[in-house]
Amino acid sequence: MKIILINPFLYYIKGAFGGTLHPPMGLLYLAASLEKAGFETRVLDAEIGRIPQEEVLRYISGFKPEMVGITSNIASKRAAVELAQDIKKDFPSMKLIIGGPMPSIRPEAYLPYCDAVVLGEGEDIVVELAEVYSKGTSQRLREIKGICFWEGDKVVNTGRRGFIQDLDRLPFPAYHLLIPGLGQYSRRARTRKTPMASIFTSRGCPYGCVFCDKAVHGFKFRSRSPENVLSEIEWLINKFGVKEIHIGDDLFSMDLPRAKKILDLIIRKRLNIAMILRGGVRVDRVDEELIKKMREAGVYKAAFGVETGDMEVIKNTGKGIDLEQVVRVKNWFDREGIRVHAYFMFGLPGDTPETMQRTIDFAKELDPYVASFNMTLPYPGTKLYDFVKNQGEFVKDPQEGTETGFFGGKAFFSLGPTHAEDVEYFYKKAVKEFYLRPKKILELFIKCRSLGEIQWVIEGIIEVIPALLPSFLFGRTVTISKN
Numbered sequence: 493m494k495i496i497l498i499n500p501f502l503y504y505i506k507g508a509f510g511g512t513l514h515p516p517m518g519l520l521y522l523a524a525s526l527e528k529a530g531f532e533t534r535v536l537d538a539e540i541g542r543i544p545q546e547e548v549l550r551y552i553s554g555f556k557p558e559m560v561g562i563t564s565n566i567a568s569k570r571a572a573v574e575l576a577q578d579i580k581k582d583f584p585s586m587k588l589i590i591g592g593p594m595p596s597i598r599p600e601a602y603l604p605y606c607d608a609v610v611l612g613e614g615e616d617i618v619v620e621l622a623e624v625y626s627k628g629t630s631q632r633l634r635e636i637k638g639i640c641f642w643e644g645d646k647v648v649n650t651g652r653r654g655f656i657q658d659l660d661r662l663p664f665p666a667y668h669l670l671i672p673g674l675g676q677y678s679r680r681a682r683t684r685k686t687p688m689a690s691i692f693t694s695r696g697c698p699y700g701c702v703f704c705d706k707a708v709h710g711f712k713f714r715s716r717s718p719e720n721v722l723s724e725i726e727w728l729i730n731k732f733g734v735k736e737i738h739i740g741d742d743l744f745s746m747d748l749p750r751a752k753k754i755l756d757l758i759i760r761k762r763l764n765i766a767m768i769l770r771g772g773v774r775v776d777r778v779d780e781e782l783i784k785k786m787r788e789a790g791v792y793k794a795a796f797g798v799e800t801g802d803m804e805v806i807k808n809t810g811k812g813i814d815l816e817q818v819v820r821v822k823n824w825f826d827r828e829g830i831r832v833h834a835y836f837m838f839g840l841p842g843d844t845p846e847t848m849q850r851t852i853d854f855a856k857e858l859d860p861y862v863a864s865f866n867m868t869l870p871y872p873g874t875k876l877y878d879f880v881k882n883q884g885e886f887v888k889d890p891q892e893g894t895e896t897g898f899f900g901g902k903a904f905f906s907l908g909p910t911h912a913e914d915v916e917y918f919y920k921k922a923v924k925e926f927y928l929r930p931k932k933i934l935e936l937f938i939k940c941r942s943l944g945e946i947q948w949v950i951e952g953i954i955e956v957i958p959a960l961l962p963s964f965l966f967g968r969t970v971t972i973s974k975n
Contacts, residue, residue, distance in 0.1 A: 493626040494532045494557040497523055498548065500564075500571035501538035504895050513540055513680035514690045514738060514770075518592065518614070518708075519563055520665030525615040528663050531622050534671060539568075540680065541672045545575055549582055551671075559625055561610075561618065563592040564602065566871060569893030576605035587625045589618070596707040597873040598891060599640040599649070608633070608641040611652050612708055613695075615662055655710050659695065660720045664727055674732055682948045684792060684941055685735035685766045689728045693721045693754060697742040699774070700810045702841065702879070705871040713746045718753040725763065736766040744772030748782060755785040769794040770833075775821040776813050783821075787828040792941075793861070794825060795833035801854025802847035805840050810875070815854065822858055831861035831939065836922065839868035839903055839915040841879060848918035855926055861939065865922040867903050867915055869894065880905045887912050 499516040519535045526533045534555060538548050552560065560579055564572035572590060579588055590602045591610030599609035610617050617638045624632045633641050638653035656662070667674050667689065678686035694715040697706065728734040745751050758765065767789065773796040786794065798818050800806055806813065818834075825832050836855055838848050855863050870877040872891045880886060884907030888894070896902050903912035903919075926932065940946045 493559065493622060494534075494555060495526055495559045495561065495622060496534045496536060496552060496555055496557045497561040497563070498575065499535075499537045499539050500562060500568055500575045501541075501543055501545070501548070502568055502571050503542075503544065504570065505567060512682055513677065514740065515540075515665075515667070515670065515674065515677055516563060517665055517690055517692060517740065519561070520667060520670065521662060522561065522614055522618050523666040523669045524663040525619050526622060527666055527669065529619045529622070531619075531626075533666070533669055535666065535669050536671050537676075540676050545578060548575065549578055552579065552583065552586075557586065559587040559589065559622055561589045561591065562606075564590055564595055565593045566869070566890060566894055568592075569594050569601070570895065573602065573605055576602070580605065587621075589621060591618075593705055593707045594872070594893070597705075597871075600647070601891070603640055603642065603647060608639050611638045611640065612710075613656050614638075615656065617653070655696070655712060655714065657714060659714055659716045664724050667728075667732060674734075678736075679944060679947065681738060683736045683738075683766075683768075683944055686944065687732060687734055688736040688738060689732065689734045690738045690740050691721070691724055691728075692740050693744060694741045694746065694772075697746070699743075699812065700875075702808070702810050702875040703837070703868055703870070705874055707873050709742065713743060715747055715750055718750060718757055721754050722757040722761065725758065725765065726761070729763065729765065734765070736768070738768045738770050739772060740770055741772035743774065743777070744769060745774060745777040745782060748777070748779065752782055752785055755782075755789040758789040759785070763790070765790050767791045771795050771797075774813065775817040778821055778824075780824050783824045783828050783830065787830055791830055793831040793833055795835065796821070797835040798854070798858070799835065799837045800840055800843070800847065801836075801851040802843075805842045805847050808841040819858065822860065833862040833864065834858060834860040835864045835866065837866050837868045838919045838922070839905070839907075839910055839912075841876065841907060841910070843910045843915070845914055845918070848914065848922075852918065852922045852925055855922065856929075859932075861935070863922075863926050865919055865926070867919050869904055880907050883907060884910075 497519040499519060516537050523533045523535045536551060562572050562576055576588055588606040589608045589610055590606045591614050595602045595609045596611050602609050608621060620636045637650050640647060640649045675687050678688050681688050695709040696711060696713045698711050698713055725737060769791060773794050775796055799809055799811060803815060822832050836851055870880045870890055884905050886905050887903060890904060903915035906912045936949045940949060
């Protein structure tokens with residue numbers, strides 16, 4: 493049986509993921525599990541290749557798979573549904589499954605277009621589905637925990653299956669099955685060295701941020717052993733010539749001794765690998781020793797969420813950090829020469845023009861190397877989504893997906909004192925005030941250590957200035973209380 497897994501091309505997207513792109517790790521894990529079980533598998537990333545739908549359909553026609561899988565999140569819902577409709581039209585006998593964050597939350601939105609929806613972590617589920625479909629015994633679908641499917645004109649939901657506890661048993665992501673190849677990602681992933689690869693050393697996060705979607709990996713923190721992580725890094729270096737690693741964990745630093753041991757093993761092996769922690773760092777889950785080990789192991793950039801410069805708004809998010817911790821940890825990174833990428837959000841519960849201005853002021857005072865300013869998106873299934881649904885007003889219900897994402901210039905809702913037009917105004921104001929400073933522009937270039945870094949700085953400036961020019965020249969006035 494031949495199987496193809498597809499990350500669809502978001503041809504319509506406006507500002508969502510136009511900058512940074514990484515390999516589709518979920519699909520690569522599924523492909524590795526399918527290959528291990530004996531199925532001939534391919535992973536087609538149409539997004540990184542900007543492959544239009546008609547080309548995807550031609551590839552399917554040439555490969556002739558018996559099963560097709562599509563991944564979908566809140567931004568790719570439209571693309572996933574359109575692709576699924578065309579596949580069912582052109583290849584009605586092929587089995588089609590859809591999975592990912594949005595299908596795990598709202599399987600009913602995808603079921604009209606496919607044979608089955610995968611709920612949550614899919615490595616074991618897709619293998620069981622492939623085994624059933626390959627034998628033509630669809631009556632056994634009820635035995636597979638973690639799917640929704642059609643049985644005649646009725647929908648059967650077999651319920652969520654437990655999360656995978658032993659992550660060491662999973663095969664390494666199947667980069668060798670990826671189309672186009674790994675080399676395509678280095679520029680879009682904003683790397684210093686090339687080629688790059690992503691890894692995940694853990695899954696799950698126990699913290700209760702109201703805006704965080706945990707539909708796939710859940711709240712329980714589960715981790716791979718340091719030895720298993722090191723084996724994957726050495727495998728990536730030896731098999732694919734990888735020179736840079738991006739760690740994508742939700743919470744890499746949750747278990748401090750484990751995180752330190754991973755870094756110790758890299759140091760001891762003298763792997764000479766550049767690394768980025770593109771998330772996974774909480775300011776209350778790090779210490780100076782960990783950051784020193786990061787630098788020794790090759791980490792040159794680390795990202796963490798600040799979210800807001802107002803302590804009352806922080807309390808409303810359920811994040812459980814304070815701004816003094818943020819400043820202290822940022823200073824620790826600075827002392828070790830590790831660049832900080834800080835995330836901020838506008839439109840959090842309780843945000844007002846005053847609190848959003850405080851966020852801008854705090855971001856400029858903190859002065860990380862890079863600041864990502866986002867407009868808060870209430871993912872379906874989160875506490876924030878329920879708050880807006882019950883007490884606020886959606887500009888557009890995110891259950892239908894979004895074509896703009898965090899950076900598209902349009903807010904998603906109004907809630908209490910948080911008005912959509914204010915969110916949009918302060919989002920643009922933040923980007924303008926933080927980045928259009930001669931000091932910041934100079935720093936961005938001075939700290940570049942490769943042609944690739946220079947290229948993405950130039951691209952970032954080119955993208956930002958035209959988007960801000962109208963508000964820069966003709967920006968409206970917002971009244972902020974002096975109190």
